[in-house]
Amino acid sequence: MKFIGVLAICAAFLASCTFSAPSFSSIKQLNTLYSTEKQAELEPLDWWQRTVVYQVYPRSFQDSDGDGTGDIQGIISRVNYFVELGVEAIWISPIYESPMVDFGYDISNFTNIDPLFGTLDDFKELSGVLRENNIKLIMDFVPNHSSDLHPWFNASVHREGKYADYYVWKDPKGFDEQGKPIVPNNWTSVFAGSMWEWNEQRQQFYLHQFVKEQPDLNYENRQVWNEILAATKFWLDMGVDGFRVDAVPHIFENQTFLDEPFNPWGNPDAKEDEYGSYDHIYTNNLPQVLDFLAEMRMLLDVYTASDGVVRCMMVEAAVDTVPLMGYYGTEQRPIAHFPFNFNLLGMTPESVADDLKWLVDRWFEYMPEGNWASVLIGNHDNRRASTKWSVGAIDAANMVNILFKGTSVTYQGEELGMEDRWISWEDTVDPAGCNVGPDRYEQFSRDPARTPFHWDDSRNAGFSTANKTWLPLHENYLVKNVMAENAAEESHLKVYKSLIELRATNVWKYGSQTTFVLNGTSVFGMIRAAPQSVDVVSFYVLVNVGEASTVADLSGIEGIPEASIVYTRSVGFENGDTMIGSEVRTNAVPLGPRNSLVLMYLSS
Numbered sequence: 001m002k003f004i005g006v007l008a009i010c011a012a013f014l015a016s017c018t019f020s021a022p023s024f025s026s027i028k029q030l031n032t033l034y035s036t037e038k039q040a041e042l043e044p045l046d047w048w049q050r051t052v053v054y055q056v057y058p059r060s061f062q063d064s065d066g067d068g069t070g071d072i073q074g075i076i077s078r079v080n081y082f083v084e085l086g087v088e089a090i091w092i093s094p095i096y097e098s099p100m101v102d103f104g105y106d107i108s109n110f111t112n113i114d115p116l117f118g119t120l121d122d123f124k125e126l127s128g129v130l131r132e133n134n135i136k137l138i139m140d141f142v143p144n145h146s147s148d149l150h151p152w153f154n155a156s157v158h159r160e161g162k163y164a165d166y167y168v169w170k171d172p173k174g175f176d177e178q179g180k181p182i183v184p185n186n187w188t189s190v191f192a193g194s195m196w197e198w199n200e201q202r203q204q205f206y207l208h209q210f211v212k213e214q215p216d217l218n219y220e221n222r223q224v225w226n227e228i229l230a231a232t233k234f235w236l237d238m239g240v241d242g243f244r245v246d247a248v249p250h251i252f253e254n255q256t257f258l259d260e261p262f263n264p265w266g267n268p269d270a271k272e273d274e275y276g277s278y279d280h281i282y283t284n285n286l287p288q289v290l291d292f293l294a295e296m297r298m299l300l301d302v303y304t305a306s307d308g309v310v311r312c313m314m315v316e317a318a319v320d321t322v323p324l325m326g327y328y329g330t331e332q333r334p335i336a337h338f339p340f341n342f343n344l345l346g347m348t349p350e351s352v353a354d355d356l357k358w359l360v361d362r363w364f365e366y367m368p369e370g371n372w373a374s375v376l377i378g379n380h381d382n383r384r385a386s387t388k389w390s391v392g393a394i395d396a397a398n399m400v401n402i403l404f405k406g407t408s409v410t411y412q413g414e415e416l417g418m419e420d421r422w423i424s425w426e427d428t429v430d431p432a433g434c435n436v437g438p439d440r441y442e443q444f445s446r447d448p449a450r451t452p453f454h455w456d457d458s459r460n461a462g463f464s465t466a467n468k469t470w471l472p473l474h475e476n477y478l479v480k481n482v483m484a485e486n487a488a489e490e491s492h493l494k495v496y497k498s499l500i501e502l503r504a505t506n507v508w509k510y511g512s513q514t515t516f517v518l519n520g521t522s523v524f525g526m527i528r529a530a531p532q533s534v535d536v537v538s539f540y541v542l543v544n545v546g547e548a549s550t551v552a553d554l555s556g557i558e559g560i561p562e563a564s565i566v567y568t569r570s571v572g573f574e575n576g577d578t579m580i581g582s583e584v585r586t587n588a589v590p591l592g593p594r595n596s597l598v599l600m601y602l603s604s
């Protein structure tokens with residue numbers, strides 16, 4: 001009875017918010033209404049834990065000078081958007097000087113901005129505007145390689161002084177009948193073909209784990225560490241709040257230079273020139289990587305110690321969850337604040353609720369105690385979440401991503417439900433696609449997820465005034481854009497913003513996270529339950545992962561009461577019983593295909 005009473009209060013409270021998604025202030029009020037003094041004893045979360053990190057892919061965010069490619073002034077003009085979303089940090093993909101073969105991940109000057117994006121002054125202006133708006137700035141940082149047009153590489157080609165072994169040089173294994181040099185081993189690049197490129201001038205091969213225009217720096221050489229750490233320091237001095245460190249498993253190579261096993265899995269379709277066909281035991285995730293990163297972290301910690309503001313280190317390592325945990329380091333030797341958790345990229349349109357449960361839980365199964373998790377559903381290297389999970393599941397994907405107990409990363413456009421755009425072979429610019437040719441490019445090209453951002457329904461979606469943008473826009477920008485989604489009664493953007501508001505609650509910050517599966521393999525649930533002493537408001541996400549309508553009966557799920565209130569729901573939800581703010585009986589929650597809900601309840 002008492003319970004129903006409290007529920008009624010909550011319902012009335014939400015009702016007073018006119019049955020739309022409760023506003024930020026109402027959520028905060030919920031906290032103060034139902035929290036006890038115990039709250040004061042809790043460790044507050046730091047910015048890098050609380051925040052959603054919003055990934056800006058600068059080429060495609062906002063173009064200010066009409067050349068068809070985004071730039072820093074463009075980002076400055078859109079800072080209000082980050083504020084509206086409620087994100088507290090942005091990560092910008094590389095804006096350093098670069099010939100742009102890998103669109104900025106091939107750096108020819110680690111301490112300057114590429115003119116395509118602007119100048120160091122523009123950068124300082126951006127940094128200042130972000131600071132005024134309490135938004136942290138995280139730089140992408142690429143330690144593994146430089147561009148082949150970096151002066152270090154040129155000096156290395158010519159064996160000039162200390163630069164002679166800044167890169168990984170190797171003699172040929174021999175010469176074939178035509179007198180062509182033979183590569184030192186079978187190492188195969190991430191972007192297809194040999195990891196070795198012959199240099200006429202030096203008469204040696206150099207190593208490139210990515211494209212040939214991205215020669216790997218030689219981390220066996222201590223001087224290289226110093227150079228890279230000096231570049232890191234340069235940006236710390238410029239006031240950046242942290243780094244997303246690129247491709248860290250590739251930093252070291254085993255010095256035996258032995259062949260890597262080809263297709264030990266017996267895949268009948270394995271191709272000799274593809275990275276995925278080898279077990280990279282000599283070129284990926286070697287233990288020395290952690291030694292280098294630990295030094296980098298120490299440098300960040302010096303800055304943290306100077307003013308108490310954490311300089312955050314997030315690392316990108318495409319390795320399995322278990323070895324990935326090594327990147328947290330230990331209490332004695334901390335490394336990353338967190339490695340990116342890519343598990344949810346494993347979702348496909350065919351995935352069932354058990355798959356989602358497994359992917360969500362896996363991180364916590366292995367994360368060493370005392371650490372903080374992260375999560376994401378997409379980035380500039382992968383299919384967009386709408387394409388990966390299915391268009392109808394984008395709100396579900398955002399719900400799981402944003403309400404997950406950890407730092408969430410949102411790739412620009414996921415909040416709008418942007419989809420991959422098919423790109424013809426002629427328009428393809430990504431080296432990952434170009435390198436494999438017209439027959440296989442669609443499998444490897446990352447262009448489809450990198451098309452310009454949709455601001456409104458004007459020409460080029462308000463992204464640029466150019467006649468031709470660097471990649472074509474998705475045709476659906478006319479309906480899927482910030483302006484339209486802000487104006488619509490319901491939209492992915494509105495759902496997304498309401499999710500971010502929930503991160504301000506104590507239950508999001510301190511609550512537990514448990515998952516369940518119902519209705520065979522179709523319904524997934526994720527409960528964020530309040531610890532008794534802290535809060536009495538809890539919530540959970542409910543997702544129909546399947547394509548058939550279903551009715552979920554939650555009466556067997558521990559802790560879930562007989563009724564809950566709808567906090568938000570996916571776009572296109574047909575059932576009138578699940579209006580935002582309404583109460584649903586938890587023994588029969590109707591869910592249409594790919595529908596999802598966030599429900600709230602008061603713990604007794």
Ligand code: NOJ
Nearest residue numbers: 102105142210246247381
């Ligand atoms: C990972 C980055 O995310 C990707 O875009 C890039 O091509 C490679 N690292 C190489 O830097």
Ligand code: MG
Nearest residue numbers: 216250251252
């Ligand atoms: Mg390397």
